[in-house]
Amino acid sequence: MSGDAIRFRFSAEQAEFREMLRRYFGQVSPTSRVRQLMETDSGWDRADWDAMNAQFGLSGLHVPEAYGGQGFGCIELGIVAEEMGRALVCGPYFASSVLATGAILAGASDAQKRVLLPPMAAGTSIATLAWTEPGGSWDPTDIAMTATPAGGTYRLDGTKSFVPDGKTVDLIVVAARLPGTTGAQGLSLFTVPGDAAGLQRRALTVMDPTRRLARLDFRKVEATLLGDVGSALAPLSDTLALAAMALANEMVGGAERLREQALDYARMRMQFGRPLAAFQSMKHKQADMLLEVELARSAAWYAAEAAACGAPDRVAAASLAKAAASEAYLQTALHAIQIHGGIGFTWDNDTHLWFKRAKSSEVFLGDAAWHRERMLRAMGH
Template sequence: MRFSFTPEQEEFRAGLRRALEARSPTKEVRRLMATEAGWERDGWQRLNTELGLTAIQIPEEYGGQGFGFGELGIVLEEMGRSLLCAPFLSTALAAMAIQNAGSEEQKRALLPALADGSKTATLAVSGDSGRNDADGVAMTATQSGGAWRLVGTKSFVLDGHTADLIVVLARLAGTKGENGLAFFTVPGDAAGLTRQRLDTMDETRKLARLQFASVEATPLGEPGKAAAAFARTMQQAVICLANEMVGGADRLRQDALEYTKMRMQFGRSIASFQVTKHKTADMLVDVEMAKSAAYYAAAALDEGDDDLPALAALAKASASEAYLQTAIHAVQMHGGIGFTWDNDTHLWFKRAKSSEIMFGDANWHREQMMRHWKH
């Protein structure tokens, strides 16, 4: 396992950062987050035509570029840094679920459209309880006349109100626990599907509540045998989110440091005050440690490490705490202006808070980590 990025990866990061800085300045973020969709399809398609980002982790035989999670982590980190308003993470998670659970025929049918950006997708796992484990799956799937139908509700679905394709986790009627889990695909305009955008604190990332009233669905792989695919998909999801979070945390840290160098009090920069030095040092340590955990977890995915469940949990727990604490320090270091609407710090603060609880908070992931190493 490598413990540093290759020159090619560093060059890729630098080019991507320049591109996203041009495409996603805070003025554009504020414009898009005020819209109902939260993104624009024309801009999304241009992004994929020019940079091919949605194809990064999809294998070449399905129309992708065939890179690993190390490269995908770089993409997500830079997107987190720029707060890009686009359905990238939601589509990437759906593509992972399709690769983990789908048959060869289904992969060839579904993945090319996601790879070229012509369709968006999302992964619907959580119910109204917000749980992301097997015992929290309440949606039921029943077969009638050769067709599968879904009944229930999914909440907190990333870009669920606009996705062209929805990958849904459900339970075969009459089953419990990990037994009977199944992934299904549902078109975004399916009959009986009601989609409602949720009002959330973080307007840069839209969430939706989906109600399924006997919606016809297509199973991914063999119905009732999706426990392993679900577990792997969630490990991939938290690692991807952790890499995105460390990008946002590092951006906050750097912006706060630049502001303290510019802000003058008592005839000198506030960056020279001891209390400011302590905060900047704490922020640097927190962010770098979270980066290490996120990078290592992404490498573990590529290497097939046996401790992947624990490493994924460690990455999410570290990133959650580092991002939120860095955001708190950044607001304090900006002083009175730090919590105003006109200052951009609150955009990353809200993203930090929403990401902290997405797919489980730090305490939950520490518990999962200890359970893995205990056994």
């Protein structure tokens, strides 16, 4: 990315937007509410989703105004992701407003965008993207699901796994390939209603109940082609880079919240007549946590700026940010549990809510090693 394209601070409007979101999420997503939603079948509440969209229109944040959205960009999307990660907001935002919306924006025709995006931007239609399969590969070229032409439509056969909110969404954007093709050849995107005949949806048992995943079995499911046949690799790559950037910012928000909680506890907890934070070893640990989180934040916001500018290194920047944030978030969660001492190792301590999210986010969309390899490939190495 060229030097004159880099911004080193948020605008006043963006800073105010962040403050409004932080106040709002702090009110609607306290840990007591997070724990309630974790016990429900869906993992989120439709009334909460509708209220959020009625007040902020977040589901259509980066959808162009021509398609019913607000027309903001990747910087604002990163702000939303960071504040949602900070508050552990339970809902289908990442599935619908990042993954599915990103895939439709990148791969659909203009006519399809005008039909699909307005209800998604309004929050009345919720979607997800299904590309990963039981083998666990995050690379789109490893997709095995087949899409067989059948008259004017296609028939999907195969299984998708680790699909975010796949059990509850209204629409599924599915990546599949024409029979007899491999790699990037024949790879295409399709849309399938959530209640389509021949589709079976089953919730997976997950470590982190704040982000629900599902297994989807397709048996001759009728699907509509999205965009052009055989042209899905580039849209999928762009979408996954956008998702990695958003997830990196989400993880930074969670890591920062954990760091602050650990520091507050160390200041409050007395040992040998002194606050725990006064001990030199604790000062070193707090300094290390701050450094790790700030380095991850720098990488995450560089990735957001690269995506906003359409920079040539946006894919590499997104993978770098995902790798850095994965490690910083999990390490910060481990430090926070240790700092809280005996109480920190109990489920009653809220630190574990963020620890579970940190652990699940570490591998979601690919772990740090996978993203560093992807970054090197994107840089031509």
